[in-house]
Amino acid sequence: xxxxENGQFKTSYRADQQFFxxxxxxxxxxxxxxxxxxxxxxxxxxxxxxAILIPWLILSLAAIGLNILVGYCGQISLGAGGIMAVGAYxxxxxxxxxxxxxxxxxxxxxxxxxxxxxxxxGIPSLRIRGLYLAIAxxxxxxxxxxxxxxxxxxxxxxxxxxxxxxTIEILGWSLxxxxxxxxxxxxxxxxxxxxxxxxxxxxxxRAWMATRDMDVAAEVIGIRLVxxxxxxxxxxxxxxxxxGALWGFLHLGSWEPLAFxxxxxxxxxxxxxxxxxxxxxGGFLGAGFFxxxxxxxxxxxxLLGVEWSTATVAHLEQMIFGGLIxxxxxxxxxxxxxxxxxxxxxxxxxxxxx
Amino acid sequence: xxxxxxxxxxxxxxxLLSGTATIAAAEEMFVPVxxxxxxxxxxxxxxxxxxxxxxxxxxxxxxxxxxGIKLVWEECEFGYATDRGVECYERxxxxxxxxxxxxxxxxxxxxxxxxxxxxxxxxxxxYGRSDSADGRVFAWNFPLLGTYWDxxxxxxxxxxxxxxxxxxxxxxxxxxxxxxxxxxxxPVLDERARSMGYELIKLPVTHPGVEQKATWxxxxxxxPDYVFLWGWGVMNSAAIKEAVAVGYPRSxxxxxxxxAAEPDVIPAGQTAxxxxxxxxxxxxxxxxxxxxxxxxxxxxxxxxxxxxxxVGTVLYNRGVISAMLVVEAIRAAQGKFGKKAMTxxxxxxxxxxxxxxxxxxxxxGFEGMLQPIKTSCADHVGAQRxxxxxxxxxxxxxxxxxxxxDRNSLRKLVESSANKYAAEKRVQPRDCSKEK
Numbered sequence: 001x002x003x004x005e006n007g008q009f010k011t012s013y014r015a016d017q018q019f020f021x022x023x024x025x026x027x028x029x030x031x032x033x034x035x036x037x038x039x040x041x042x043x044x045x046x047x048x049x050x051a052i053l054i055p056w057l058i059l060s061l062a063a064i065g066l067n068i069l070v071g072y073c074g075q076i077s078l079g080a081g082g083i084m085a086v087g088a089y090x091x092x093x094x095x096x097x098x099x100x101x102x103x104x105x106x107x108x109x110x111x112x113x114x115x116x117x118x119x120x121x122g123i124p125s126l127r128i129r130g131l132y133l134a135i136a137x138x139x140x141x142x143x144x145x146x147x148x149x150x151x152x153x154x155x156x157x158x159x160x161x162x163x164x165x166x167t168i169e170i171l172g173w174s175l176x177x178x179x180x181x182x183x184x185x186x187x188x189x190x191x192x193x194x195x196x197x198x199x200x201x202x203x204x205x206r207a208w209m210a211t212r213d214m215d216v217a218a219e220v221i222g223i224r225l226v227x228x229x230x231x232x233x234x235x236x237x238x239x240x241x242x243x244g245a246l247w248g249f250l251h252l253g254s255w256e257p258l259a260f261x262x263x264x265x266x267x268x269x270x271x272x273x274x275x276x277x278x279x280x281x282g283g284f285l286g287a288g289f290f291x292x293x294x295x296x297x298x299x300x301x302x303l304l305g306v307e308w309s310t311a312t313v314a315h316l317e318q319m320i321f322g323g324l325i326x327x328x329x330x331x332x333x334x335x336x337x338x339x340x341x342x343x344x345x346x347x348x349x350x351x352x353x354x
Numbered sequence: 355x356x357x358x359x360x361x362x363x364x365x366x367x368x369x370l371l372s373g374t375a376t377i378a379a380a381e382e383m384f385v386p387v388x389x390x391x392x393x394x395x396x397x398x399x400x401x402x403x404x405x406x407x408x409x410x411x412x413x414x415x416x417x418x419x420x421x422g423i424k425l426v427w428e429e430c431e432f433g434y435a436t437d438r439g440v441e442c443y444e445r446x447x448x449x450x451x452x453x454x455x456x457x458x459x460x461x462x463x464x465x466x467x468x469x470x471x472x473x474x475x476x477x478x479x480x481y482g483r484s485d486s487a488d489g490r491v492f493a494w495n496f497p498l499l500g501t502y503w504d505x506x507x508x509x510x511x512x513x514x515x516x517x518x519x520x521x522x523x524x525x526x527x528x529x530x531x532x533x534x535x536x537x538x539x540x541p542v543l544d545e546r547a548r549s550m551g552y553e554l555i556k557l558p559v560t561h562p563g564v565e566q567k568a569t570w571x572x573x574x575x576x577x578p579d580y581v582f583l584w585g586w587g588v589m590n591s592a593a594i595k596e597a598v599a600v601g602y603p604r605s606x607x608x609x610x611x612x613x614a615a616e617p618d619v620i621p622a623g624q625t626a627x628x629x630x631x632x633x634x635x636x637x638x639x640x641x642x643x644x645x646x647x648x649x650x651x652x653x654x655x656x657x658x659x660x661x662x663x664x665v666g667t668v669l670y671n672r673g674v675i676s677a678m679l680v681v682e683a684i685r686a687a688q689g690k691f692g693k694k695a696m697t698x699x700x701x702x703x704x705x706x707x708x709x710x711x712x713x714x715x716x717x718x719g720f721e722g723m724l725q726p727i728k729t730s731c732a733d734h735v736g737a738q739r740x741x742x743x744x745x746x747x748x749x750x751x752x753x754x755x756x757x758x759x760d761r762n763s764l765r766k767l768v769e770s771s772a773n774k775y776a777a778e779k780r781v782q783p784r785d786c787s788k789e790k
Contacts, residue, residue, distance in 0.1 A: 046448075047448055051440075051441045051445060096778065159538060159541040160463070160483065161534060161537050162460070162463045162483075164463065164778070252436070253464060254463045254464050256436075256534050258436070258561060295441060298431070310429040310430075310431045311391035311392055311431070314433065318392075
């Protein structure tokens with residue numbers, strides 16, 4: 001009844017091709033933006049910002065990055081953690097060795113560094129695919145792990161291999177408080193998510209999707225596979241690199257190579273599978289599922305006033321979380337983003353479904 | 355189905371947004387307990403936490419709290435994962451803790467960045483970053499009772515003594531957990547390798563350390579004279595089992611104080627006999643006055659946190675000592691600021707002015723377990739002494755006298771590393787002559 005596009009006529013190509021062609025969607029996004037940018041920073045507690053919203057935003061960005069490669073271009077990758085580490089250590093070293101650069105510039109450069117590394121490790125995708133490619137990217141993950149924990153130059157010779165970052169300032173605006181970091185992240189992640197959506201529906205994205213659906217057919221209709229695959233690796237890696245730099249600088253503040261190990265790579269892959277392959281929204285939903293749900297499950301007994309031992313709660317958290325992953329995969333194999341679009345379809349007919 | 359999922363989502367959101375920020379009342383002092391009772395590190399996390407919480411219970415039951423103010427606490431499970439540990443800290447921070455014990459070197463590194471802003475002191479008894487011994491730069495970190503650099507120095511003193519004072523031409527293998535924790539001793543071992551003339555073989559073990567076949571094959575080939583084990587959790591017992599498998603004598607193995615407790619040797623059974631470990635001052639003591647007090651005031655009232663048999667094991671004692679140091683820091687702070695609930699900032703002052711002498715140790719019931727501890731603005735360690743104890747297949751017993759770490763040479767390393775950190779972080783070290 002409310003969510004229905006009757007009477008919204010598109011009289012130009014421009015109107016037809018806009019980001020959100022339906023007025024209700026535009027209003028909803030505007031409302032969401034106001035809530036996220038104004039109401040949340042004013043009302044949310046430091047805990048909510050530091051422990052949930054900030055990691056959620058950064059991991060969403062990482063998930064969007066990996067989704068470009070896996071969801072849009074169909075190249076499976078287990079090296080997301082390593083590429084994030086490249087971004088984080090690149091940012092650390094640039095910041096340390098070229099202190100005049102402002103943080104946004106450092107972020108862009110670390111994204112470029114990660115893109116370069118990602119494209120190098122993407123070269124095998126030109127010859128192999130599927131599970132074999134997964135193993136090749138796994139090698140990248142382990143190689144990068146090894147590199148940062150063994151070569152002292154990257155960690156500025158820190159004895160423990162753990163690096164720490166100073167407080168960030170951008171043109172006199174200090175990112176020390178949780179609110180300022182949240183707002184900065186919101187801007188960066190929002191901008192990059194919009195870019196990803198635009199890329200995916202343009203000719204580059206169509207080339208990626210054609211490659212994903214059937215690479216031989218894509219080649220026959222004139223898509224250069226080398227170009228499509230390597231751009232997907234490059235763009236995806238630059239997103240992951242920026243996410244890694246943000247994860248290190250704005251979330252952890254201090255990290256060791258272990259922070260970007262295979263566990264993180266798998267977690268991001270699961271995020272996009274649960275969230276929805278080939279969808280920007282899926283990145284946000286999947287990251288939210290992985291960040292907020294375990295913490296919520298862990299706190300549930302306290303919220304309900306049940307006194308269980310710490311160990312019981314921890315075991316239950318893992319069992320229920322694992323169970324829910326299986327549940328969502330059975331109910332909707334296409335991910336939470338698909339559930340969302342089914343919901344929207346139903347809403348168009350509500351309250352009079354045929 | 356969507357309606358159910360939406361309902362679940364909405365409930366989750368409401369619960370998370372509303373939160374359960376129960377700010378501690380003025381008559382209580384909150385001590386967060388970061389722990390891991392599950393996962394690969396649980397065998398060690400459980401006894402430590404049991405001891406820590408039992409001591410807090412004892413202080414409440416016997417003394418009515420510290421200076422008449424009751425202690426309250428909440429456990430938070432993080433499974434030794436750094437990001438979850440930080441989440442725990444953020445969660446418990448809202449209850450205005452007087453001090454945090456991170457119980458993980460990785461979490462300590464992360465919280466070192468957050469603690470000064472939140473004004474919460476970090477107590478890292480026997481762990482954490484070694485250069486945080488320098489209180490000028492690390493005002494909020496307290497690696498009390500010894501850092502990993504002290505431990506490395508003491509282990510070298512011990513093996514040098516065994517070799518008649520000369521380690522020239524000897525080979526020492528360091529089998530370490532490949533994390534900030536395991537890498538901490540390397541600068542000292544490297545530096546001493548140059549000055550003392552031994553060869554250091556570094557063998558990293560990937561978390562969680564269950565798989566060490568390749569490492570111990572290298573040991574069989576390299577035949578080091580000694581093996582220093584810098585492990586934690588299941589890695590320790592796995593290392594001892596692998597040593598048995600390749601026939602490396604356990605008597606030549608030395609664990610740091612986190613690789614020298616019952617859960618590390620018991621899984622290897624009788625074959626672990628002869629394995630040596632450093633003590634963080636106390637080893638396995640069961641019959642001190644403090645244990646009797648815990649049994650009478652806590653366990654006899656059916657309020658014990660863990661099993662009664664666990665009282666007095668190595669890691670249990672370490673938990674007790676860690677809690678005791680927090681309590682003593684609160685007491686020292688109350689001596690200056692008055693007998694009321696302390697803030698984190700005041701407890702930081704107390705921790706910097708700890709003076710636990712022999713009489714105080716006896717009064718608290720730790721006689722024979724501890725040596726005097728005295729901290730200052732520049733020195734946040736307070737005591738750098740340790741003994742070696744050896745596992746005979748059934749129990750730990752001391753097999754050496756007290757060693758003292760070489761303060762003078764280590765202090766140079768500490769200061770140069772701390773200064774480097776200060777430069778990287780762009781912060782100014784405090785001037786200790788101006789501190790009151």
